[in-house]
Amino acid sequence: MPEASDPYWRLRPQPATPSDDICSCASLTPLLLQPHLSPNPLSCARCNLEVPPERIGFDEGLANALAYWLKLYDSLYFLWLDSGEFEEWAATHFRNPSSVVNSRGIELAEKVSNHQRCYLSWFQEEGDDTWVPPTECPRCSGPLHVRFEGERPEGGSLAICEACSIAILV
Numbered sequence: 140m141p142e143a144s145d146p147y148w149r150l151r152p153q154p155a156t157p158s159d160d161i162c163s164c165a166s167l168t169p170l171l172l173q174p175h176l177s178p179n180p181l182s183c184a185r186c187n188l189e190v191p192p193e194r195i196g197f198d199e200g201l202a203n204a205l206a207y208w209l210k211l212y213d214s215l216y217f218l219w220l221d222s223g224e225f226e227e228w229a230a231t232h233f234r235n236p237s238s239v240v241n242s243r244g245i246e247l248a249e250k251v252s253n254h255q256r257c258y259l260s261w262f263q264e265e266g267d268d269t270w271v272p273p274t275e276c277p278r279c280s281g282p283l284h285v286r287f288e289g290e291r292p293e294g295g296s297l298a299i300c301e302a303c304s305i306a307i308l309v
């Protein structure tokens with residue numbers, strides 16, 4: 140871990156994702172569009188670890204659009220994390236299924252799905268004890284289907300709206 144020996148690690152270029160943080164599932168599973176502090180926001184829907192883009196194979200235009208969307212998402216995410224006056228404002232963007240960050244996320248998940256099925260991982264208000272996962276799709280109010288039941292880390296599952304390409308971590 141660079142953090143242990145280098146007090147300036149946050150000011151250094153980001154190292155590559157360590158191999159034990161890369162998905163090693165036997166077959167290519169559906170994907171989550173899910174920012175996780177790496178330049179690549181694509182994760183395995185089963186093990187939740189990063190899936191290298193070359194394993195999926197898409198064009199540079201889509202890669203650029205994913206990188207751009209990640210910056211937009213992280214901008215809001217850091218405003219949310221910073222708490223204080225930005226927190227509630229940023230949260231409204233994550234809660235609103237029609238916000239730019241969510242509608243572009245769904246659009247990108249659908250474009251990635253032309254190569255491998257991909258869902259936008261719905262924002263969770265981590266640290267808020269009163270947050271409960273939605274029981275219906277936050278966008279179309281349709282039913283959610285449980286997938287990977289108990290197969291995810293810590294026995295978790297996904298609740299999915301196929302029509303909207305949204306996955307909620309439950």
Ligand SMILES: [Zn+2]
Pocket residue numbers: 162163164168183184185186187188
């Ligand atoms: Zn995996």
Ligand SMILES: [Zn+2]
Pocket residue numbers: 276277278279280281300301302303304305
């Ligand atoms: Zn839906």
